[in-house]
Amino acid sequence: MKEKRKLPLALVISLIPILVSILIVGSGVETYASLWALLPPVVAIVMALITKEVYSSLFLGIIIGAILASKRSFAKVLDNIVVKGLTNSISQTSGIFIFLIVLGIMVVLINHSGGSKAFGEWADKRIKSRKGSQLATYCLCLMLFIDDYFNCLTSGSVMKPITDSHKISRAKLAYLIDATAAPICMIAPISSWAAAVSGYAQGTGLSGIELFIRAIPYNFYSLLTLFFVVSLILFGNDYGPMKEFEDKAIKHGDLGNIAKAKVSAEDGHPDGKVRDLVLPILVLIISSVVCLIHVGGFFDKSSEFYMDFVNSFANTDSTVALPMGAIVTLIITIIYFVGRGVISFEKSMEAIPEGFQSMVPAILILTMATSLKNISNDLLGSTEFVGNFMKNAASGLNTFLPAVIFVVAILLAFATGTSWGTFGILIPIVASMFKPTDPIFFIGISACLSGAVCGDHISPISDTTIMSSAGAGCVHVDHVRTQLPYGITVAVISTFSFIIAGLTKSALISLIFGIIVIFIFMIILKIKINKEKKACVYL
Helix, strand or coil, X not given: CHHHHHHHHHHHHHHHHHHHHHHHHHCCCXXXXXXXXXXXXXXXXXXXXXXXXXXXXXXXHHHHHHHHCCCCCHHHHHHHHHHHHHHHHHHHHHHHXXXXXXXXXXXXXXXXHCHHHHHHHHHHHHCCCHHHHHHHHHHHHHHCCCCHHHHHHHHHHHHHHHHHHCCCCHHHHHHHHHHHHHHHHHCCCCCHHHHHHHCCCCCCCCCHHHHHHHHHHHCHHHHHHHHHHHHHHHHCXXXXXXXXXXXXXXXXXXXXXXXXCCCCHHHCCCCCCCHHHHHHHHHHHHHHHHHHHHHCCCCCCCCCCCCCHHHHHHCCCHHHHHHHHHHHHHXXXXXXXXXXXXXXXXXXXXXXXXXXXXXXXXXXXHHHHHHHHHHHHHHCCHHHHHHHHHHHHHCCCCCCHHHHHHHHHHHHHHHHCCHHHHHHHHHHHXXXXXXXXXXXXXXXXXXXXXXXXXXXHHCCCCHHHHHHHXXXXXXXXXXXXXXXXXXXXXXXXXXXXXXXXHHHCCHHHHHHHHHHHHHHHHHHHHHHHHHHHHHHHHC
16 A cells, blocks of 8 residues: 555645746746755755655756746757756766766676676685675775776676675765765865866866866865775764664575676676686776876877876876776676687677666666756856855854865756866866965865865766665665765764864864764764663563
8 A cells, every 4th residue: 555655645745846836936036146046956866865866857947947947948958958968968978977887887897707706715714704894895996096986886796795794784885986986076285176176276276287286185075985994994984874774684685785787796607717707807907097198188299288297197087087997897797708608609799788777777877967957057056056055155254264164066067967077166266266375275265165075965867876875786765865974974074074174273183083073973973872781672
């Protein structure tokens, strides 16, 4: 009976925001760069959390955004949905689609070769505990600091056999990946994120790389999240919805993964070796880095735009470079496996549609999430509205300004699902408020970056959140629900760290404060969990 009631209720709830948006447009109210610009992403996020169904929720947000930007024209509504939304999003993310599809094919090929099975057996002999498997995942993510997309998908593919064998839920794996990918990229000077931030340094009087490096010590959300993840693993303090998923995994072996592909690790070739997994991953890393600097102009010595190694990262485009690296890797991998005799050429060709099929859910979500962002940002001016709001709200709050910037950046990134777009809007605003010689300048810049990472981290429509779900093979809404309490916990602590930074201008004092608070929080939580366990034993 419960299942029968869900659909009508969801439809009724969906009709309400649609009718509201029609009434708003019909009344002639200006929707561009107004509070109404935030309605589409907010509705999509709320509906996804209520219904636990992401496709319809995202499409509902797209419809509402299209109506609000239609100027009372039904033809314009259709144009906004199909052209401005879906078609444009596909053209923007086509490079990532290729990267996703190739990685899906790679996973199937590695499973066919027996590489995943061999790696799982090898890891089982060396990684003896749940904590060990989680720490291994964390360390791998730290090493893949070049790009967050690459990090999310690669680390998930490599670590799934290990975490599965130790009964780590896919929701926990997705969190470990998501909570490490963007934060490590945000504090790594050689990464696609450093390149993106560098692009907004114009007008500050500083080089892009200098601006990025000097902001790192104040990037509290990224630094504290990395500490929080380690603490969570070592203390074993899962809480909120994540605890339910972990308990199911431990007690019943229910990992909460999405539908399995036709080929599992157990079906692989009996002669598979560990190198059959490691070698393709190493080739992918090397080819991706080479392609990133190639696209950035590192090898084009004849051009006037010839770049050195660091600046080539600042000038690169990961949506072009990563597919290049993935295609090169795929060709080498097929040749290697066929040459080794663990896969026939015909079998490797069969892996192509299988790999494509495994990535269809992620591609659909990414397409609709990008469509929603395009409509909200470009047609409704949501980022403009939040930027103007911050300018007005920040006046006269010099000491608390970093905390204000941090919170506004979280809200903007959460609602729009884009961290790069968020600091692209807010960095110029902060730069116009302070001179680089003012100590609070770098604290404010870091607050932009930290808030952008935080909002992007916890947003259901964020591309990195979607990639983490895809990489871990986790149901997307499960990943969103389980990581939300963790992200909010670190966000609250980071807010107080930014308040202290505004008062003291000291990165060290503020960071130590955040670390101490997390440590105390973990101790208190551990005591509470132990008491609950004892109570259960007595019962």
